[in-house]
Amino acid sequence: MVRDTWLDLVHGGCCVGCGRAGRSLCRACAARLPTRGRPTRPTPCPPGLVACSTAGEYDGLLRALVLAHKEQAVLALAGPLAGCLAVALEPFLDPAGRAPVRTLLVPVPSPRHVVRGRGHDPVLRVARRAAARLRRTSGGVVEVAPLLTTRLPVADQAGLDSGARRRNREGTLAVRPGPRAALARTGVPVRVLVVDDVLTTGATVREAQRALEVSGVPVAGVATVAATRRRLPVRAE
Numbered sequence: 462m463v464r465d466t467w468l469d470l471v472h473g474g475c476c477v478g479c480g481r482a483g484r485s486l487c488r489a490c491a492a493r494l495p496t497r498g499r500p501t502r503p504t505p506c507p508p509g510l511v512a513c514s515t516a517g518e519y520d521g522l523l524r525a526l527v528l529a530h531k532e533q534a535v536l537a538l539a540g541p542l543a544g545c546l547a548v549a550l551e552p553f554l555d556p557a558g559r560a561p562v563r564t565l566l567v568p569v570p571s572p573r574h575v576v577r578g579r580g581h582d583p584v585l586r587v588a589r590r591a592a593a594r595l596r597r598t599s600g601g602v603v604e605v606a607p608l609l610t611t612r613l614p615v616a617d618q619a620g621l622d623s624g625a626r627r628r629n630r631e632g633t634l635a636v637r638p639g640p641r642a643a644l645a646r647t648g649v650p651v652r653v654l655v656v657d658d659v660l661t662t663g664a665t666v667r668e669a670q671r672a673l674e675v676s677g678v679p680v681a682g683v684a685t686v687a688a689t690r691r692r693l694p695v696r697a698e
């Protein structure tokens with residue numbers, strides 16, 4: 462909390478949504494955050510990608526929240542972002558009354574040097590807060606399992622089309638052996654959901670799904686805080 466306050470002071474202590482002095486997210490802007498998840502699909506979609514759900518479009522307020530938390534470490538925004546991730550996850554959870562299974566949220570990892578450079582792991586932080594929120598609201602067993610690790614350096618994704626991003630990504634994530642063994646030992650049915658901040662081309666989450674599946678961990682879905690809207694029309698061929 463002290464750290465949050467300090468960082469907010471460093472970053473000017475104003476709302477990332479509207480610039481009003483005070484909290485890093487004012488009440489009026491917080492009230493504009495999405496309250497329901499919705500299905501989404503990258504266009505074009507990587508073959509075989511599981512169902513994806515998001516809280517909203519990666520634009521305006523959501524984009525400002527994601528960037529200020531990730532790049533400027535405005536950690537006070539982890540709560541509101543976790544709220545968005547939680548609503549994106551809700552469609553995958555059990556309806557009331559159904560026997561619950563254990564839900565594991567698997568964050569998409571950032572390369573270690575990126576985490577070091579930022580001083581924090583934004584997706585992991587938001588996933589933990591979202592899991593805590595869903596445990597409270599659903600009463601179910603929702604945990605974060607950082608099963609994935611980066612295996613190879615990933616070239617900068619900016620400027621690459623979706624096919625190039627997929628090739629760039631293939632083989633870059635792997636399941637850490639320790640957690641996988643622990644998962645196998647539990648013997649309880651689990652639902653594994655991949656979580657990330659932004660769904661763009663889907664290449665990254667598809668790679669996360671691939672890495673989990675080749676390790677014998679089926680993936681039930683992907684949930685993200687936000688998703689980019691298709692910017693270019695798909696040409697009819």
Ligand SMILES: [Zn+2]
Nearest residue numbers: 476479487490
């Ligand atoms: Zn505001």
